[in-house]
Amino acid sequence: MTKHPTRRDLLDAALRLFARDGYDATSTRAIAAEAETNISSIAYHFGGKEGLRLACADAVAQVIGQVARALPAGPAALDRLAARRILRRLVRRIVTFLTVTPAASGIVGFLLRELAQPDSPVLDRLYDTLVAPRHAALCRLWAAATGAAPDSEDTRLAVFALIGQVAYFRLAAPIVQRRMGWDGYARREARAISRRLIVNLDAMLAAADG
Amino acid sequence: MTKHPTRRDLLDAALRLFARDGYDATSTRAIAAEAETNISSIAYHFGGKEGLRLACADAVAQVIGQVARALPAGPAALDRLAARRILRRLVRRIVTFLTVTPAASGIVGFLLRELAQPDSPVLDRLYDTLVAPRHAALCRLWAAATGAAPDSEDTRLAVFALIGQVAYFRLAAPIVQRRMGWDGYARREARAISRRLIVNLDAMLAAADG
């Protein structure tokens, strides 16, 4: 055995299996086998299956944070055109990440499964450190791009709708790919999705101009 | 005990629990308890846990079929305005169903969990009887409303994007409601979501007019 089973291997394996099959459907035996180590190493490194789940949540939050780093953090004033440019870049960036990045399937699959579960023990952590600040930043960007109030109900809903149409392509990937006749997501498919979502974004922005 | 435990009770309980916690995380004991009957009645009525899952899939397909019944089945020619009217009605109808119908949470939750699982044994059935024909009908409607080709790649993607932004509000309901400061979805919330999604739909349609 030339390769040492490590903490990192377990984390990668767990993220992949949690995303594909769900937390409960994934046994620690399967994770250990995928990581090519033994079961008890999970308890050693993470304290147990639940600890591994929380570690996955932290890893996911970190990666998503990187992808969304194009978002301006502060409430700096942006003119309309600059804000719209950033929004378009973000949509393209997120679609590319969701489709062609190899680890994206696991990361987003894990995230969406946890978010769909109202009483998930990792939801609080993910919401406070990831969802709330990023969504607020997107709302400020949307407000700058459209002239709407950043805290208005409609602004927040518009941002959720924007996120929703992007996220759906990863969430419902099996049926999307089947219906499109695609074997998976690669560069060409990412471009086709990106193009349509940018059209939609521009249409929503144009509608805001009255 | 005035109420007889029945097949229907088991189906309702299973749908609710499968949607909330996922298939694997739901034990037959929990289903039986929720239905106020005993475990072995699952085997009696459905042959086992997997049979109950398939029965849930059939029930879901039937209800969704009812909600989408406003969709024209045939390839009858529609003028632009009529097609757009139907599209708007559908969006409102689906949002209302997703938010205020009590059973919607269970039905959609179950559906989305199954669709997210590439190798789910019920995916094939749901895809053939529900997803593919409804998506195709929506594509024809979209084509009639915009002048695009009903089978073009972009038309199919546009329809998925449209579905995605609606579905997201049910899928990510926990974070949406937390961020919006909502206690749940009721009439007022459904109207707010509907209003934004109709704005987006009209914007997308307007963009198609060049």
Next chain:
DNA sequence: GTCTATAAACAGATAGAC
């Protein structure tokens, strides 16, 4: 740090009384 072996709880399925 990594392993084997095992404990204690839990799963789904089923036999058989009524």
Next chain:
DNA sequence: GTCTATCTGTTTATAGAC
């Protein structure tokens, strides 16, 4: 049809050798 009781396999966690 509905129930109790139980079988058989699997789960997570852990004790302890190395």
